[in-house]
Amino acid sequence: MSVDRAAARQGVIDALPLFVPAIPFALVIGLAITESGMNPFVGWSGAWLIFGGAAQLTLVTLLGTGVAVAAAVGTALVVNARHLMYSAALAPTFQSQPRWFRWLGPYLLIDQLFALTTVRAPDEDPDSFRSYYLAAGATFWALWLTVVAFGLLLGPVVPEGWNLEFAIPILFIGLLVLGIEHWPEMVAALAGAGVTYLAAGLPNRTGLLVGAFFGMIAGFAAERLRRE
């Protein structure tokens, strides 16, 4: 077991361009923490406790709008459920890795790192894979914590009248559009939005979970139709 310096260097080099699109995301999270009125340090801690932008942004904004804590936590977890797929996809590659890395590696497994590592050869030398994975993951981690902190500093400086909190739904629209490959995903999104709209009056904003659930069912049904 040793460090492959060339692979590690490549990991850092590959991580940098992929981090650029995450910068506005991290800044908006910093602003959302300020907006939500939660303790700034607690809000920032989410950057390393969760280490996942969409779930953290979901949690912070929902806690700030007075949703029941359980509903906010549940929604944020549902947002991150896609990581189950990443875990399953990389499990074979991790079989040849030492135990400590099988425990530590998943902590760093964000969308970008999955995208980078899943395209590497499955029979790659385990030392090279590990060096690459850790170097790229640590690069994302260090940059992410820094830029979220920067967003927190920026939050109080931005004038109220700009309504910068509207950047959050716009970011979600962007994520949504980038995630749509076939029409059933569009059906899921529209059904999720529509049912949430109809259920908006439910107590503690549980309409959100109801909408997400029906959206998923609608997408699932649409996929069945597409296959027939």
Place this chain on the structure above:
Amino acid sequence: MSDFLATVVVGLGTYVFRAVFIVVLAKRRIPEVVLVALKYVGPAVLGALIVALLTDPEGNVQIGVPEVSAFVAGGFVAHRTRSHIWTLFAGMVVYWVVRALV
């Protein structure tokens, strides 16, 4: 304090999602039905979240011409550029301009 606890729970849950197959279930496969359903969790939740973010504490959805214009512009730019930076820029500029006009 409950904010911190909520963050810890989401952090732990996220770690479990990322680790479960790598650490314990490496030989197991996810059933096809679950894989298909998981694909639609993301779009469904995002659609629901966008509406939830525009809902005021009384349960009324506050969506007007500036918001819809910004969503259309942001969605279009996201589709064309695949870039969060340009999406954010286009969405916010359209939002500010339309809000000033109507």
